[in-house]
Amino acid sequence: MRDPAVLLHVNGVEATYQNAIVALHNVNLTVQRGEVHALLGANGAGKSSTLKAISNLLVLERGQVTAGTIRFDGHDVARTTPAQLVRLGLVQVLEGRRCFPNLSIEANLVTGALGRSASRAETAVDLERVYAIFPRLKARRRVAAGLTSGGEQQMAAIGRALMSRPRLLVLDEPSMGLAPLVVQDIFARLRQLNREDGLSILVAEQNSTVALQYADRATVLEAGVTVLNDTAKALRQREDIQHFYFGRDVAHQAPALA
Structure with missing residues (x-):
């Protein structure tokens, strides 16, 4: 049982x-x-x-x-x-962060919502939630992930996973x-x-x-x-x-x- x-x-x-x-x-x-x-x-x-x-x-x-x-x-x-x-x-953040280096931080985050077919409104709500958890990501949201620090990339990887709810x-x-x-x-x-x-x-x-x-x-x-x-x-x-x-x-x- x-x-x-x-x-x-x-x-x-x-x-x-x-x-x-x-x-x-x-x-x-x-x-x-x-x-x-x-x-x-x-x-x-x-x-x-x-x-x-x-x-x-x-x-x-x-x-x-x-x-x-x-x-x-x-x-x-x-x-x-x-x-x-x-x-x-069940959502996993793999070892090594695995961000898309040429995409912005925000674009990396949005990819996390694709797997659950989130609407544009749901994606916007979830983005603000991730930015509230990791304020550094909001400040760096337009920067290519490959140009950010290791800590910011790890936050982005976790944030992307959170976008999958x-x-x-x-x-x-x-x-x-x-x-x-x-x-x-x-x-x-x-x-x-x-x-x-x-x-x-x-x-x-x-x-x-x-x-x-x-x-x-x-x-x-x-x-x-x-x-x-x-x-x-x-x-x-x-x-x-x-x-x-x-x-x-x-x-x-x-x-x-x-």
Whole structure:
């Protein structure tokens, strides 16, 4: 029987690339409605592969889920196209921001409304909502995305996803390459969206310090296997987590470039 409180359920998922390279061995996680859930692990732990499996995007990299099940709001992800998942409310922001560099910030944002066939009026309303969340984007809305900073591009990528009106926003390493203050600002705004709009968020992060600061619960991966599921508060209180699973104290890592 389906639990109405569960928005996403990943059960015993295994995945391979090119029918030879095993990326995921046994991944299990559950995202409750209205929560921020962090997917943690060192580089190569399987975070990106897990997110691509959740969005049914593995096939784009000659990958496939070979065992287990993924259900989003009761829908079998394996039987649902990525475009259908977006219309159902599962929207992913891929690693590396992936903006259209020659398009303006505003044009990048508008592309997010195309997948749900939004009217011009709906698009205008959603644009103002995104600009209220990320005021820097409004000031830079006429600038080509390729000429903006990494932080602004990440905000644009998130804003584009919000234009699709997601119920579950999936983010892959949103802090990568960004200055600590920019990262804190982005996570704070995501948390605000979660609290004010009830938006569910699944965020994969190598920077466990910032992720656990804003998450409700977390799942830790190691070599493609789920090794921990717990509340963020409980994991924050365990100093051994970062040393054992991430190989270093990420709270003392060198600052990222702006």
